[in-house]
Amino acid sequence: MSAGLLVAVLLASALLEGSGWAGGVGDGNLRLSVTVNGRADSDVRPPEVRVGAWVVKRYRLLNVSEADLHRVRVLDPGAPAGSVRCPAVLPAAEEAECTARFRAVAGRHVHPVRAEGDVPSLRTRLTATARAGYAGVAGALGLTEEVVVATPGTGGGGASATVTYTVTNRGNLPLYTVRVEDPGLALAPGAPDCGGQGGTVAVLAPDxxxxxxxxxxxxxxxxxxxxxxxxxxxxxxxxxxxxxxTAPLLTAGASAVFVVREAPVAPVPRTPAPGAPAAGAPAAGSSAGAAGASAGAGAVPAPGAPGALARTDTNAGTGTGTDAAGRPAAPAAPGAGAAPGAVPPSSVSPGAVPPAPPPGLRRAAGVDDEGFLGRVRRRGREAAEFGVATTLLLLLIPAAVAAALLGSRRK
Known part of the structure; x- marks a missing residue:
């Protein structure tokens, strides 16, 4: 064997040992089929899966090539990212299954699916495609309510409350025989008026x-x-x-708290008694009685008459009068309207003669009422009287002493 041929054989052996045999590799050597919730023709008839229920996709990969596939993966835009699980290696002439499991969402989701595998020795990648998907379906029932309480009328008895229930189909399938009730208010069956249907909406289209x-x-x-x-x-x-x-029973609920106020009590009209004056009118004789009372308050009984009292000036300190000579009298001091020793009218019963005040009280009252000039004159008179008395005492005392001495000598 020549040296060149030996080198070629050794090189081929090294290549085969390092990367494995790679014969029979080409387009169409990787095949893909997909089932969705057990249906194989999901590209033509996507299975209807209720929104929120589980979707299970099974990706069957068949490697008909003569080389192992590495880094096997499935790219499916109809499945959430990261939800597809595949084996790392798919051996030659064998099959494997990748799976995805996720929750269904509303709408039709049919997309092309792509499977891939690498042949490192040939620096090539085998691919396969298929179409698959599902249809997420459901009627979604929603309910809201609003309460309006009428203003209570007079007379008691509470008030009326109007409750409006709004039912909505938020899904993509029609809803049938939608019934509305309210156990919180203990309504009779069929009590809410749903357009003349007796508490029931026959068909509620999507949206x-x-x-x-x-x-x-x-x-x-x-x-x-x-x-x-x-x-x-x-x-x-x-x-x-x-x-x-089978289709489940769809339900929805809502609640609202409201207050019914106490109704105001209507005022009861009062019927006046026969002969009684109307409201706000003065009673008969009241003006005359008031005038008589006013006149009686200012009248002064005749001197010596039974029950005669000193006149009390209710405007003391502001009024003026005249003295005996007809000259204007000085304004009286505050609180000096009553005569000295006078008894207040409220303390004397009608017809009774008030007792005469003691002399000392009359004098004290006179002193309190004499004014500043009167006090000066009185003090002058008292000083003069005091001087005369002192002179008499000075004269009488020596005379008495002299008489006493003369009498003692005669004895």
């Missing part, structure tokens, strides 16, 4: 709403409305293994 109303009479207090809605989309879907799943 539409219907209104039901009821009016109840309630006593004052706090109440909680608890609306309930139920219906069905009547859709049969497929489970993860291809089994048929």
């Amino acid at each position: 539409t709403s219907a209104f039901c109303r009821t009016t109840v009479r309630l006593r004052p207090g706090t109440y909680r409305s608890a609306g309930r809605a139920s219906g069905s989309d009547r859709a049969t879907t497929l489970g993860t293994g291809g089994e048929r799943v």
Whole structure:
């Protein structure tokens, strides 16, 4: 064997030992088929899966080449990222399965799926494609409510409350026989008016709403409305293994707290007694009585008459009068309107003669009422009287002493 041939054989052996045999590799050597919830023709008839239920996709890969595939992977835009699991290596002339499991979302999701595997010795990549997907379906029932309480009327008895229930189909399938009730208000069956259907909406199309109303009479207090809605989309879907799943009963709820106020009590009109004056009018004789009382208050009994009192000036300190000579009298000091020693009228019973005040009291009252000039004159008179008395005492005392001495000598 020549040296050149030997080198070629050794080189071929090294290549075969390092990377494995890579014969029979080309387009079409990798095949792909997909089943979705047990259905193989999901590209033509995507299975209906209820929104929120599980979707299981199975990707069957068949390697008909004569080389092992490395870094096997499936790219599916209809599956959440990272949800597909595949084996790392797919041996030659064998098959493997990749799987994905996730929750269904509303809408039709049919997309091309691509499977790939690498042949490192040939620096090539085998691929395969298929179409697969599912349809997420469901009627989604929603409910809201609003309460309007009427203003209470007079006379008591509470007030009326109007409750409006709004049912909405947020799904992509029609809803049938949607019933509305309110156990919180203990409504009778069929009490809410849903357009003349007796508490029931016959068909509610996707993305539409219907209104039901009821009016109840309630006593004052706090109440909680608890609306309930139920219906069905009547859709049969497929489970993860291809089994048929019947449509469930769809429900929704809402609540509202409201207060019914106490109604104001109507005022009762008062009927005046026969002969009684109307409201706000003075009673008969009241003006005359007031005038008589005013005149009586200012009248001065005649001197010596029974029950005669000193006149009390209710405007003392502001009024003026005249003295005996007809000259204007000085204004009286505050609180000096009553005569000295006078007894207040409130302390004397009608017809009784008030007792005469003691002399000392009369003098003290006179002193309090004499004014500043009167006090000066009185003090002058008292000083003069005091001087005369002192002179007499100075004269009488020596005379008495002299008489006493003369008498003692005669003895």
